[in-house]
Amino acid sequence: xxxxxxxxxxxxxxxxxxxxxxxxxxxxxxxxxxxxxxxxxxxxxxxxxxxxxxxxxxxxxxxxxxxxxxxxxxxxxxxxxxxxxxxxxxxxxxxxxxxxxxxxxxxxxxxxxxxxxxxxxxxxxxxxxxxxxxxxxxxxxxxxxxxxxxxxxxxxxxxxxxxxxxxxxxxxxxxxxxxxxxxxxxxxxxxxxxxxxxxxxxxxxxxxxxxxxxxxxxxxxxxxxxxxxxxxxxxxxxxxxxxxxxxxxxxxxxxxxxxxxxxxxxxxxxxxxxxxxxxxxxxxxxxxxxxxxxxxxxxxxxxxxxxxxxxxxxxxxxxxxxxxxxxxxxxxxxxxxxxxxxxxxxxxxxx
Amino acid sequence: xxxxxxxxxxxxxxxxxxxxxxxxxxxxxxxxxxxxxxxxxxxxxxxxxxxxxxxxxxxxxxxxxxxxxxxxxxxxxxxxxxxxxxxxxxxxxxxxxxxxxxxxxxxxxxxxxxxxxxxxxxxxxxxxxxxxxxxxxxxxxxxxxxxxxxxxxxxxxxxxxxxxxxxxxxxxxxxxxxxxxxxxxxxxxxxxxxxxxxxxxxxxxxxxxxxxxxxxxxxxxxxxxxxxxxxxxxxxxxxxxxxxxxxxxxxxxxxxxxxxxxxxxxxxxxxxxxxxxxxxxxxxxxxxxxxxxxxxxxxxxxxxxxxxxxxxxxxxxxxxxxxxxxxxxxxxxx
Numbered sequence: 001x002x003x004x005x006x007x008x009x010x011x012x013x014x015x016x017x018x019x020x021x022x023x024x025x026x027x028x029x030x031x032x033x034x035x036x037x038x039x040x041x042x043x044x045x046x047x048x049x050x051x052x053x054x055x056x057x058x059x060x061x062x063x064x065x066x067x068x069x070x071x072x073x074x075x076x077x078x079x080x081x082x083x084x085x086x087x088x089x090x091x092x093x094x095x096x097x098x099x100x101x102x103x104x105x106x107x108x109x110x111x112x113x114x115x116x117x118x119x120x121x122x123x124x125x126x127x128x129x130x131x132x133x134x135x136x137x138x139x140x141x142x143x144x145x146x147x148x149x150x151x152x153x154x155x156x157x158x159x160x161x162x163x164x165x166x167x168x169x170x171x172x173x174x175x176x177x178x179x180x181x182x183x184x185x186x187x188x189x190x191x192x193x194x195x196x197x198x199x200x201x202x203x204x205x206x207x208x209x210x211x212x213x214x215x216x217x218x219x220x221x222x223x224x225x226x227x228x229x230x231x232x233x234x235x236x237x238x239x240x241x242x243x244x245x246x247x248x249x250x251x252x253x254x255x256x257x258x259x260x261x262x263x264x265x266x267x268x269x270x271x272x273x274x275x276x277x278x279x280x281x282x283x284x285x286x287x288x289x290x291x292x293x294x295x296x297x298x299x300x301x302x303x304x305x306x307x308x309x310x311x312x313x314x315x316x317x318x319x320x321x322x323x324x325x326x327x328x329x330x331x332x333x334x335x336x337x338x339x340x341x342x343x344x345x346x347x348x349x350x351x
Numbered sequence: 352x353x354x355x356x357x358x359x360x361x362x363x364x365x366x367x368x369x370x371x372x373x374x375x376x377x378x379x380x381x382x383x384x385x386x387x388x389x390x391x392x393x394x395x396x397x398x399x400x401x402x403x404x405x406x407x408x409x410x411x412x413x414x415x416x417x418x419x420x421x422x423x424x425x426x427x428x429x430x431x432x433x434x435x436x437x438x439x440x441x442x443x444x445x446x447x448x449x450x451x452x453x454x455x456x457x458x459x460x461x462x463x464x465x466x467x468x469x470x471x472x473x474x475x476x477x478x479x480x481x482x483x484x485x486x487x488x489x490x491x492x493x494x495x496x497x498x499x500x501x502x503x504x505x506x507x508x509x510x511x512x513x514x515x516x517x518x519x520x521x522x523x524x525x526x527x528x529x530x531x532x533x534x535x536x537x538x539x540x541x542x543x544x545x546x547x548x549x550x551x552x553x554x555x556x557x558x559x560x561x562x563x564x565x566x567x568x569x570x571x572x573x574x575x576x577x578x579x580x581x582x583x584x585x586x587x588x589x590x591x592x593x594x595x596x597x598x599x600x601x602x603x604x605x606x607x608x609x610x611x612x613x614x615x616x617x618x619x620x621x622x623x624x625x626x627x628x629x630x631x632x633x634x635x636x637x638x639x640x641x642x643x644x645x646x647x648x649x650x651x652x653x654x655x656x657x658x659x660x661x662x663x664x665x666x667x668x669x670x671x672x673x674x675x676x677x678x679x680x681x682x683x684x685x
């Protein structure tokens with residue numbers, strides 16, 4: 001059963017003992033992450049902990065990390081968003097189309113380029129919000145189960161993108177490559193955006209009325225409604241946020257690979273869900289924290305890259321990675337199951 | 352049954368949509384659409400997705416969801432093919448037996464996690480999807496096997512037909528595995544509507560707590576459901592191999608959401624407790640007609656996904672809106 005996470009706005013937050021059980025899974029995840037890092041660093045001391053490798057990993061995990069945050073929000077509400085990747089791709093296609101239309105010739109003057117970049121990002125985010133609005137409407141007002149509504153919109157958004165692009169790639173004219181490949185100091189820009197998103201969402205969840213309402217509704221929608229929470233508006237805002245985060249991920253992807261394809265990264269959806277579950281987000285809603293999601297992203301990235309390096313001679317590294325993902329997910333589920341049962345037993349014996 | 356009740360059933364609405372769509376295609380492009388060859392082609396394209404859909408139907412009725420069946424299907428197909436090639440026993444029945452057994456075994460793994468540990472079905476099958484496919488590609492192999500290069504009976508099974516109709520030019524034939532789809536559909540229909548097990552599946556999906564109190568053995572039922580879905584997936588995988596004349600470890604996975612969409616279009620509720628075999632078959636037929644015949648309407652193929660997306664949203668939106676209206680009516684009359 002999901003226990004309700006006490007939002008910090010309530011005075012109960014100060015009771016320290018209530019914090020310990022819910023953080024035990026976070027601590028476990030942190031330990032797993034550190035163990036993975038140490039293990040691969042010992043196995044490949046020259047390549048794994050090197051600066052270039054850390055930077056490459058930081059870049060790769062940012063996109064999927066932002067998408068995972070989007071899924072996590074919808075999971076907290078008791079739903080799910082399968083359309084994140086479709087939204088990200090539609091956003092990337094939109095932004096790339098704007099860039100191509102305005103700056104296709106190499107000697108476009110800098111003023112136009114700047115304007116085009118701003119317009120492309122704005123158009124992209126607008127598309128993301130629109131996608132979120134459609135999802136939010138279907139879930140909150142038409143009351144369609146989120147998994148189905150977003151399954152439908154996933155197909156729909158991909159369909160729209162396919163119609164617009166005829167399945168071909170749209171190029172970004174290298175205008176956003178600074179965003180996808182640049183750094184601020186030693187830190188890659190995508191990582192900065194990912195961490196910023198995690199902090200902002202975390203702040204929204206713990207310090208705003210929306211965050212409180214989201215946890216309440218995710219725990220028990222009926223009780224939330226009776227205590228005066230407008231579930232519809234909470235749901236709508238959740239899917240809007242999810243759409244916006246997906247759009248940001250889409251723009252970063254466009255920046256990194258300088259091309260937008262409507263069928264890019266199809267495995268991202270299931271991967272993002274997996275990250276959320278690993279990170280301790282309860283798929284039935286109401287429980288979980290952004291810190292867990294960030295840790296899970298890091299853990300999976302370390303595992304993926306590490307396995308790639310260790311198995312470098314073996315052509316099947318990608319396949320083993322997929323196997324390891326599945327095994328890790330099931331393993332963590334089992335660990336959570338047993339620790340929860342133990343806790344329940346302890347609780348009932350104390351009575 | 353009066354007209355109102357008939358229109359309230361999603362199966363009937365899907366049938367009307369299907370008829371309307373076929374009528375439109377037939378009017379616009381009669382020569383290409385209205386031919387025995389095209390009919391058989393559509394039916395042939397239904398076989399694999401139909402077998403998968405029957406399993407998905409059972410899971411959805413029980414209130415769960417299974418995304419791992421394509422991984423089970425391709426694992427069953429690939430390992431069976433390898434066994435047949437390695438042992439040299441080139442037999443079609445053996446292929447089906449092996450496929451069914453491997454599928455059953457993998458499905459029961461889902462059953463352990465879902466039935467005994469009571470973990471959420473989507474998450475478990477997401478994990479096993481990756482686990483099975485990763486294990487297949489890494490430990491077993493990632494090379495495509497062309498059946499015609501290593502087998503004769505298995506490869507020739509792609510030309511084993513149920514009916515062959517001579518036409519003015521050439522002939523049209525329907526593959527024998529279509530009979531398998533019909534047989535499996537009858538079996539699933541029988542289990543769901545004529546046995547206590549079927550009652551248990553509907554009961555779990557309707558209200559798990561109530562089903563438990565009514566004395567249904569939830570764990571055993573869930574073991575049956577996921578084992579049976581695995582078995583169907585294994586058989587579906589073998590059929591896929593026979594029809595495509597190869598065992599390509601990269602195929603099938605990726606079709607899971609399309610299959611779920613077909614079943615949902617056919618009136619199964621994703622929240623459990625409702626769904627019929629006939630609705631599922633109609634949903635499969637509708638998706639197949641759209642994906643293979645839209646081009647006959649002069650609509651470019653890139654519109655396919657768009658149309659299917661719109662259909663899914665309408666398909667899941669109608670029952671949701673009906674439920675809302677019913678609730679409102681009840682509030683008004685109360």
